[in-house]
Amino acid sequence: MTEIKGYTLAQFAAFSKAASRAERQRRRDEAINLRASQYEQSDWARYLKQLERDE
Secondary structure, three states, rough: OOOHHHHHHHHHHHHHHHHHHHHHHHHHHHHHHHHHHOOOHHHHHHHHHHHHOOO
16 A cells, blocks of 8 residues: 555556455455355355365
8 A cells, every 4th residue: 555655646546446346356255155154054065165176
C-alpha cells in the first residue's frame, strides 16, 4: 500500500479496480466454501480432495 503514494490517478484507479476484483473473488470463494461445508460428509471430502489436487 505504501507504493501507491506515487501512483498517478490512472494507476490508482487501475489498482483500486484490481483490489475490488480481488475482494469480490475472495468473497465469492468464501461463499462457495461456506455452502460446500454443508454438504454430506462424502461430498465434503470429495470437495476438499478436489481443492488439494495439483493441476
